[in-house]
Amino acid sequence: MSSPAQSSAVAGRSATEYRIEDLAHASGATVRTIRAYQDRGLLPTPERRGRANVYRDTHLARLRQIADLLDRGYTLASIKELLEAWDTGRGLGGVLGLVAEVHGPWTDEQAGRITRAELNTRFGGSPDDDAVAEAVELGVLEPIPGRDDEFLIPSPQELSVAVELHAAGVPLSAISGHLRELRGQVEQIASRFLEFTTEHVFARYLGHRPPTDADAAAAAAMVRRLRPLAQQTVDAELARAMRTFATRHLQHHLGSDTPLTSESSIPMTRQVDLPSETIRSVERLVGPENASAFVAAAAERELQSRTLDALVSSNNEIQQITQTG
Structure with missing residues (x-):
């Protein structure tokens, strides 16, 4: 032996x-x-x-x-x-568990596959290479290595929405433009929710870099617990907003004097294009996840500054008129 x-x-x-x-x-x-x-x-x-x-x-x-x-x-x-x-x-079990929990799927939806022929059929039968390229750029479709005629669909529901909108008469270019705008707004919601939960929940677990094994495991359990809340909140608020605005739009188009927006309504937003170098500079300064909030805050501060300047200027003019009189 x-x-x-x-x-x-x-x-x-x-x-x-x-x-x-x-x-x-x-x-x-x-x-x-x-x-x-x-x-x-x-x-x-x-x-x-x-x-x-x-x-x-x-x-x-x-x-x-x-x-x-x-x-x-x-x-x-x-x-x-x-x-x-x-x-x-110190151990990485809890940390890697937290990484896996955060990086895992945030939806129960299963990815699907679709051939180019099936894609053409679902969108009216006519091939549109530009639309496919746009869908790939947006991540609605993902190429499959070695399969030029087949794509992965990360979210079949999202593709189905595009199919229904196109069948209803919405051009593909308008659908992709709407998705880009919507995605930016949803990313702001996600960023804000994460800032909110980090401040009030996760800060106690992630105070050390890297966190202890026990804290990381506790944070992973909290992610599992809070994961559905963002979706539930957005679903509830979207349903409320859709009912409010759908009713208002219908009344407006049926001849009512009801305005489409009001001071108390949810503010309407639109996409504003910024130079790519400006965006990169802001992302380097505050990080990609905070870029939208930073631009919004900077614009708001500029508006407030100009308002204050206008008030001061107006007051000076009044004083000059008073003194002259």
């Missing part, structure tokens, strides 16, 4: 070993990327054997972990903090 030391030595020799080129092939990362990760301290130091570095399954697992976190939108700096917490024994 072999001793524990002998068994350990045998296990060590039988463990999979990789040269850097083999590790790159197995992980899908490039040799250059692996070396960059080593330089940044994201990968454990490999064993030096002669003039070559020897990598093991732990390096492969770490590369896959990094790739997964990058796909979920984490920066390399954030990933390094998480991995350092793991390496010092």
